[in-house]
Amino acid sequence: MRDVAIIGSYTTKFGEMWERSFRDIVVEAGVGALEDAGVGGESIDSMFVGNMSGGQFVEQEHIGALIADYSGLAAGLHVPSTRVEAACASGGLAFRQGIQSVASGYNDIVVAAGVEKMTDVSSVGASSALAAAADREWEGMMGATFPGLYAMIARMHMQQYGTTSEQLAQVAVKNHKNGTNNPIAQYRNNITVDKVLNSIMVADPLHIFDCSPITDGAAALVLAPAEEAHKYTDTPIYVKGSGQASDTIALHDRRDITTLDASVYAAKRAYEMAGIGPDDIDVAEVHDCFTIAEICAIEDLGFVKKGQGGRFVEDGNTAIGGKIPVNTSGGLKACGHPVGATGIKQAAEIVNQLRGEAGKRQVEGAKIGLAHNVGGSGATALVHILGRER
Amino acid sequence: MRDVAIIGSYTTKFGEMWERSFRDIVVEAGVGALEDAGVGGESIDSMFVGNMSGGQFVEQEHIGALIADYSGLAAGLHVPSTRVEAACASGGLAFRQGIQSVASGYNDIVVAAGVEKMTDVSSVGASSALAAAADREWEGMMGATFPGLYAMIARMHMQQYGTTSEQLAQVAVKNHKNGTNNPIAQYRNNITVDKVLNSIMVADPLHIFDCSPITDGAAALVLAPAEEAHKYTDTPIYVKGSGQASDTIALHDRRDITTLDASVYAAKRAYEMAGIGPDDIDVAEVHDCFTIAEICAIEDLGFVKKGQGGRFVEDGNTAIGGKIPVNTSGGLKACGHPVGATGIKQAAEIVNQLRGEAGKRQVEGAKIGLAHNVGGSGATALVHILGRER
Numbered sequence: 001m002r003d004v005a006i007i008g009s010y011t012t013k014f015g016e017m018w019e020r021s022f023r024d025i026v027v028e029a030g031v032g033a034l035e036d037a038g039v040g041g042e043s044i045d046s047m048f049v050g051n052m053s054g055g056q057f058v059e060q061e062h063i064g065a066l067i068a069d070y071s072g073l074a075a076g077l078h079v080p081s082t083r084v085e086a087a088c089a090s091g092g093l094a095f096r097q098g099i100q101s102v103a104s105g106y107n108d109i110v111v112a113a114g115v116e117k118m119t120d121v122s123s124v125g126a127s128s129a130l131a132a133a134a135d136r137e138w139e140g141m142m143g144a145t146f147p148g149l150y151a152m153i154a155r156m157h158m159q160q161y162g163t164t165s166e167q168l169a170q171v172a173v174k175n176h177k178n179g180t181n182n183p184i185a186q187y188r189n190n191i192t193v194d195k196v197l198n199s200i201m202v203a204d205p206l207h208i209f210d211c212s213p214i215t216d217g218a219a220a221l222v223l224a225p226a227e228e229a230h231k232y233t234d235t236p237i238y239v240k241g242s243g244q245a246s247d248t249i250a251l252h253d254r255r256d257i258t259t260l261d262a263s264v265y266a267a268k269r270a271y272e273m274a275g276i277g278p279d280d281i282d283v284a285e286v287h288d289c290f291t292i293a294e295i296c297a298i299e300d301l302g303f304v305k306k307g308q309g310g311r312f313v314e315d316g317n318t319a320i321g322g323k324i325p326v327n328t329s330g331g332l333k334a335c336g337h338p339v340g341a342t343g344i345k346q347a348a349e350i351v352n353q354l355r356g357e358a359g360k361r362q363v364e365g366a367k368i369g370l371a372h373n374v375g376g377s378g379a380t381a382l383v384h385i386l387g388r389e390r
Numbered sequence: 391m392r393d394v395a396i397i398g399s400y401t402t403k404f405g406e407m408w409e410r411s412f413r414d415i416v417v418e419a420g421v422g423a424l425e426d427a428g429v430g431g432e433s434i435d436s437m438f439v440g441n442m443s444g445g446q447f448v449e450q451e452h453i454g455a456l457i458a459d460y461s462g463l464a465a466g467l468h469v470p471s472t473r474v475e476a477a478c479a480s481g482g483l484a485f486r487q488g489i490q491s492v493a494s495g496y497n498d499i500v501v502a503a504g505v506e507k508m509t510d511v512s513s514v515g516a517s518s519a520l521a522a523a524a525d526r527e528w529e530g531m532m533g534a535t536f537p538g539l540y541a542m543i544a545r546m547h548m549q550q551y552g553t554t555s556e557q558l559a560q561v562a563v564k565n566h567k568n569g570t571n572n573p574i575a576q577y578r579n580n581i582t583v584d585k586v587l588n589s590i591m592v593a594d595p596l597h598i599f600d601c602s603p604i605t606d607g608a609a610a611l612v613l614a615p616a617e618e619a620h621k622y623t624d625t626p627i628y629v630k631g632s633g634q635a636s637d638t639i640a641l642h643d644r645r646d647i648t649t650l651d652a653s654v655y656a657a658k659r660a661y662e663m664a665g666i667g668p669d670d671i672d673v674a675e676v677h678d679c680f681t682i683a684e685i686c687a688i689e690d691l692g693f694v695k696k697g698q699g700g701r702f703v704e705d706g707n708t709a710i711g712g713k714i715p716v717n718t719s720g721g722l723k724a725c726g727h728p729v730g731a732t733g734i735k736q737a738a739e740i741v742n743q744l745r746g747e748a749g750k751r752q753v754e755g756a757k758i759g760l761a762h763n764v765g766g767s768g769a770t771a772l773v774h775i776l777g778r779e780r
Binding site for chain 1: 391411436442443444445446448449450451452453454455456458459463464465468469470471472473474475476477483486487490491493494495496518519522523524525526527530632634635636637638639640643644645651652655765766769770
């Protein structure tokens with residue numbers, strides 16, 4: 001099994017891009033990542049693309065071939081291109097498949113990308129399309145949407161551990177603050193706890209500022225065998241660990257709805273592969289589709305004990321300069337959440353941090369970072385650990 | 391890179407299963423394959439599932455986790471489960487990802503499955519959902535459906551090479567004949583050339599008996615490192631070659647619409663990896679979504695020179711007992727074509743043949759077989775070469 005490195009990275013602007021198409025944005029990401037790596041299309045052995053629901057959002061499946069075609073890699077080069085899907089964890093999954101494909105020796109240079117165009121949705125609404133990430137027969141058909149499912153998690157966390165609406169709001173406030181310094185973020189404005197608490201209620205206790213938005217965007221990484229990475233870049237970033245885990249698709253079947261066991265197991269597997277623990281992580285991007293999800297994540301990843309996440313955030317431990325800076329990119333809350341792209345964008349932000357290229361949101365001296373991507377209410381989770389040193 | 395073997399295989403009955411759900415049929419396939427391999431769920435390191443469009447057909451994405459859950463592999467075991475998609479080549483793609491995952495050393499025992507439930511389609515029609523495998527913006531929105539696209543290929547093949555409607559019909563007649571001996575086939579009745587030619591026209595020159603049907607079904611394989619395969623079975627089947635290639639998503643952008651370059655390149659890569667050529671293949675399952683597709687396939691795979699496929703079929707070379715028996719299972723035409731399952735079912739039929747377990751449709755002494763799976767009108771193709779000996 002070969003070690004793998006990231007040699008190129010690019011994220012498009014995230015936002016509502018009415019003037020651009022699905023294929024436009026993913027090509028921008030792919031070309032951007034290749035330029036960053038300094039490699040041409042003829043060097044690419046394979047592509048992996050994370051996309052949750054081209055079928056529902058833009059009535060287009062067969063996303064892998066489409067993207068190879070529009071990137072100039074199909075006719076002539078006939079580069080294999082594979083779409084993977086695990087709802088909002090589709091990007092993280094594309095990253096993992098790309099890593100395995102290089103590790104296996106099947107491929108050397110691989111593009112791992114993610115894309116979602118959510119604002120063009122036609123025959124179904126975005127909430128209905130997203131509900132396909134939950135259990136359609138036992139949740140969606142009963143009227144459950146994702147804000148409703150995460151609201152139940154939040155309510156239970158409050159009841160069991162005393163977590164407060166103010167603590168949830170602090171997650172959004174921090175992520176918006178980080179987003180002000182991220183040029184690709186959908187929202188670059190500061191907000192206050194009062195603003196969150198006085199915003200409209202979506203699903204009690206989650207206000208609209210507790211929710212990540214509907215977003216268009218794409219991101220791409222270029223991967224290479226670690227032993228060859230220095231041929232392409234002076235700052236390769238190494239994949240130290242990769243973990244994936246599943247859990248029940250329906251929330252009501254879980255052992256404990258405030259713990260995402262898929263996150264716990266994906267993290268355990270990634271930490272074991274990297275030979276490190278949570279205390280060794282300098283910076284993390286976690287899956288804050290709702291504010292409560294970030295609190296669960298920092299607990300499930302081992303940064304803080306179960307139940308103490310709310311207080312941990314309130315005390316500033318997850319801010320830049322704190323004990324473990326979380327979502328320096330602005331997270332899903334401020335960057336936006338184009339579901340298939342998010343997992344790649346998270347890894348790309350860790351690359352920015354480990355390269356020392358994160359500008360005003362740089363975590364000084366960051367050597368090891370973690371990216372955590374969740375599908376649905378936690379039926380899939382991916383954890384990747386990246387390092388500046390091999 | 392480790393060699394990989396197939397140690398278990400199972401295909402559900404294919405057909406219109408109004409009384410069964412998406413999750414029912416895929417669980418039957420997974421459990422069946424595990425029983426065939428004699429391994430329990432606790433041995434599974436990872437799952438890969440091919441599915442074209444759960445989102446459009448049953449309003450369900452996040453298929454990997456769903457299947458892990460309903461197979462009893464999510465809660466407790468937390469087995470990673472990944473859905474892959476390349477339209478009608480999704481099954482072949484799941485097989486390839488499974489192979490790479492074992493080859494990489496990330497996993498030892500892996501399930502590669504495929505599933506589609508096409509008869510429950512609600513908000514969109516099946517043809518419209520399937521059209522998402524083509525270029526939605528330049529084909530689907532102009533009214534092109536798959537029968538129309540393949541009719542253009544057929545018309546061009548007739549014009550350039552003199553291929554006849556009778557030769558197309560011979561493909562369907564042969565595949566129905568093979569299907570009569572396959573217990574899982576949707577259609578188990580013999581038909582005649584006259585019956586095909588007098589059946590209703592779908593898209594000139596393709597009659598309804600030139601078209602594969604709408605089908606529900608699932609199939610699964612269990613993979614293991616080749617060096618450990620004999621621990622599980624006396625008849626492991628070895629993966630000798632795996633090739634994947636892309637082409638333009640729209641038919642009108644191709645160099646020559648009668649040649650599927652993706653098939654040509656996928657085959658070239660698989661033959662090179664296996665160190666053999668087309669003459670070494672004893673039995674093949676090819677992607678006959680329409681009769682013309684089988685004629686293009688046997689040409690593109692190198693069994694016969696370009697343009698001579700029609701005559702080659704007419705002369706009986708592709709029948710059981712002929713030079714190169716093609717689609718002994720009955721193919722997509724008689725087995726049916728649950729799009730995400732087809733690629734796995736094809737490999738499962740080659741496993742049947744190489745194990746000598748194909749009953750009345752057995753190709754005597756078959757040692758090396760080939761499975762060929764196409765997405766859309768040829769934007770993705772996968773070719774796998776399997777062998778009885780390592």
